[in-house]
Amino acid sequence: MIQRLLLLLFLIVFAVSETADAAVKTIVLDGSTTVGPVAKSFAIYFTKKYGVRVTVSESGSGNGAKSLINSSCTIATMSRAMKEAEIAAARKKGVNPVAHVIAFDGLAMVIHPANPVRSLSISQIRSIYQGTIRNWKEVGGANARIVVIQRESNSGTQESFKELVTGKRMRITGNSETQSSNGAVKNRVSTTLSSIGFLSLGFVDSSVKVIAVNGVVPNEKTVKNGAYKVTRPLYLYTNGQPSGLVKQFIDLPNTPEGKGMITELGLVSR
Amino acid sequence: MNIGTRKILDRSFTAVGIGSIVVMALALMIVVVPIVYNGIGAVFFTGTVEHRKMLHAEFKRGDSQNLDSEVASTDRYRAKVYDMLTGFEAELETMAPEKKTEYTAKYAQVQSALRALLGPLPGDPEPMLTRFKYGQTRWEKAEEKLHDLLYESKWDNSNSSVMSKEFFVSRAISFEGTSLARLFPYVKENLENMLHPEFTFYWGFITDSSVDSHFFGGIWPEIQGTFFLAIGAMLFAFPLGVVAAVYFTEYAKPGFLNSMLRSANSTLAGVPSIVFGMFGLAFFINTMKVSESKSVIAGALTLAIMILPTIIRAAEEAILAVPKTYREASLSLGSSKWNTIATVILPAALPGILTGGVISLGRAAGETAPIIFTAAVSVGSAIGLADVFSSPTPALSWNIYNLASEHEAAAQLRHVQYGMVLALVTIVLLLNLSAIVLRARISKKLKC
Structure with a gap:
């Protein structure tokens, strides 16, 4: 048998x-x-x-x-x-x-589509990830605590984000949540109303809203001509x-x- | 305690027992029913003509004559849609500039919604990626995409102090007054004629390789990889485990070393599987260099180490359960110790040993963590037996995780993911079932 x-x-x-x-x-x-x-x-x-x-x-x-x-x-x-x-x-x-x-690749800052915020400056994003801005109301949004989502230490996206936005030495707030891939960040942001995360432009779809950074929305053109600053x-x-x-x-x-x-x-x- | 209280206690215990069984069965139902239901949906579904086009182009399957006539009939209905698009494009040119920019942006959305529904529009450059070459292959997805075409999702952020609410605006209304307004009721009415939904039994889901990272096609490389890894692990772990168990039960002298070894074995059985994964990477790949990169052999060895303690324990228990009289009878007939073990004790213990083995096989098939760093890849073709020493392989457990979280289109591919889950659950279930059957057969044989 x-x-x-x-x-x-x-x-x-x-x-x-x-x-x-x-x-x-x-x-x-x-x-x-x-x-x-x-x-x-x-x-x-x-x-x-x-x-x-x-x-x-x-x-x-x-x-x-x-x-x-x-x-x-x-x-x-x-x-x-x-x-x-x-x-x-x-x-x-x-x-x-x-x-x-x-x-x-443009590093897109993404939020839930229900979030009315359309644009953030680099210094605002830095403060959010530093933990000094904790509520969407402080950047012109609804009265809701910001759920900060970052990537794991192994991630190249995380390193690029630190280099381009927060500065290499800055410690990201301990209140943040760590996700282990672009897909996981997208999934988390698309299901959490008051969250903010960053992901590769290639992963963006209609389930999340991309916000303008310093007034520039990332797309093929703005990444190519350098108008969008968070590019790598x-x-x-x-x-x-x-x-x-x-x-x-x-x-x-x-x-x-x-x-x-x-x-x-x-x-x-x- | 009088008889009355005893009876009450007895009954309440029975009630709690039955209750817990019911809760367990319900929990199992809640887990298994969606898996089975959605998993079967990967194989049996309402497929559209796009599915048959894809099968014909990618796998050379299906009757080309039938398909040609079907495509011709669907193209007749689609042609009207495309005519309306060209008509509107001409109309767009005649519009006032600010109106033109407004409608151009809206029109781009309509175009991309149509592309998602029906595949590339006439005049589009041929897409490089297979995922963009076809429209919706599944009818239920096509209905979702139809909704995206008919309604535009907007967010009401009139009150900036609260989160916005989603609402839908009919595109037919926003294009009112232009020639494109006719398009929406037309597509809604004639979607079936444009896609020809038909009940489909896609057996290729089990036997095909995936096309364009799981957008189309099947999961054969994953199933095969799972078998390779699980059987490979068994080939190493089973003989080693049985030999170790024989040593522990028959040859080892009780003492400090022996008890140390036993407790080491028990500890190893409780080590989390990710630790074995890291060990496999550090030892088999980086130190021993069993293969240049990740490979099936490295993964199988890692899994073997992971299941070894369980096999040793199961075999030990089975050997200890063999009645002493067997051994005494054999020895009294002048048989040597080794002969007794090989011809009397091991055959009698075989059902128990095998059960332990097959259950470990199921565990090896289902584990993700040990193979992440040693064997599993997210894209790779089915490999031949000769390649197990050099090639990594996709495997069900890892690819389920990959599709659920890392894949760029995870939300669109839920059916593939469920199909994989069902395949994995079925494989593990079949393995465990075969353990039960084997055990029953062998113990019957031993009795006569």
């Missing part, structure tokens, strides 16, 4: 492995959840076009950097530049990280200059197909 069962399982497994084509090389991507949608779309496109297996994990920019340092991924996707400490750690292990900018590049990191298939993958954002995918995903191509 048990043999028969095991046999059956193995038959299923083998039947499948026959059909799966034996691609020799795998390109492994690991890192940012912001770059995730682009990386996934590129991976699917690349697999279809060249028959090379490409796998994508979204575990945060910090993890992407760690994976590259430990040589456990081919390409690290990151929504922030590698830190000096990370580069030093990589060099120590004989890894030479090379950055490739694939797209630009998205990176792919490789160990040394890429060659062969990996190079072809890295060059995808420069092709019309790659540019098309980036634009359709709501990000800004170079």
Whole structure:
């Protein structure tokens, strides 16, 4: 009985492995959840076009950097530049990280659509995340306590936000809530009336309201011409200059197909 | 205590017992019913012509002649919509400038709502992403999108001291007086003709790979990855666990070391699974380098370590439960110790050992934390058996989490997520069921 069962399982497994084509090389991507949608779309496109297996994990920019340092991924996707400490750690292990900018992303400040606030200045956002502004009424909104939502320390989006808005050294208020991905922030903001969060422009949809920062609403145009201030590049990191298939993958954002995918995903191509 | 009170106590205990069983059954119902109901919705649903177009283009499935005639008939109805759009675009050119800007913005919303409903409009550039190549493939989603087309959602923020309230404005009214006003009643009337909803049994949900990160297609790579990981974990953990249990029960001399080992084993059984995940990353991938990146083998080894204590405990219990007389009879016939273990004790203990094993198999299939850093990826094709040493794989448990929280269109893909949950629950249930059946069979065999 048990043999028969095991046999059956193995038959299923083998039947499948026959059909799966034996691609020799795998390109492994690991890192940012912001770059995730682009990386996934590129991976699917690349697999279809060249028959090379490409796998994508979204575990945060910090993890992407760690994976590259430990040589456990081919390409690290990151929504922030590698830190000096990370580069030093990589060099120590004989890894030479090379950055490739694939797209630009606006960091959208999002609130619940029911919130009447339309615009905040950078200093107001800083005060909200510092915890000195605690009620929407102080910035011209309803009388409701602000639910501050931030990202985890592993997140590149969090680092970019700190760098661009609050300043690297500032401590974000202890009353804030931490969510572990862009999707989770969106989900939380779209279900919490008085919340504020920040996410990649590529994740914005009608369930949340994007507010203008310093009077500028983020979109393709304002991100590209620099009118929207909270903007950052998205990176792919490789160990040394890429060659062969990996190079072809890295060059995808420069092709019309790659540019098309980036634009359709709501990000800004170079 | 007199008999009266005893009876009352007895009855009230029975009542509490039955009550708790009822509460448990209700809780189970509340959890399982939506999973089953929504999960089945991933396979059985009312599909539109867009679904059949997608199947034909992406999987070469379906009768192309039938499809062509169907597309032709739906296109006839759609053509009128597109005519109205061109008519309105011409009208837009003749409008006064400020009126034109006002209507252009509104018109863009109508266009994007139509795109979501029917797929790319004529004249649109061919979308790169498959998700934008088709309209709504499921009828219930199409009805939602129809609402988005007919009504514009607005927020009443006349009173800025409270939160706004949502209200809907009919687009037909806001386009009143223009040629586009006709479009809305027309689409509402003829949506069925434009999409041809039909009851669909999409078995490919189980056997297909996903298209454009789960927007279309099925979950086969995830199911396969789950099997690879769970069976791989069993291949390592089961033999090791049984050998360890035999050592503990038959060979180990009671003493300090032995009790230390036992308590270490019990502690290991209580360690949270994420700790095993981190251990797997640090030990198997970064230190041992069992594979260059995440891989099935690293994940399977991590899961194996996680389920090992449970298997050892179950096997130990099963071996200890074998009656002493068996062993004594065997030894009295001149059999050696090892021979007794291999031919008498292990076969008699087999039902118990197997039950422990299969239940652990179910646990290995359902765990997320140990495979996050060691084996699971959110996008990847189904892998062959030869690739388990080098390739990571998608797996049900991790992809459910990914779709629920990280995916850029999580809210649109709830049906896929429920389908995955149902698949995982079914796999674990089947594994546990097979444990029960196996146990019953083997103990029957042993009795005769």
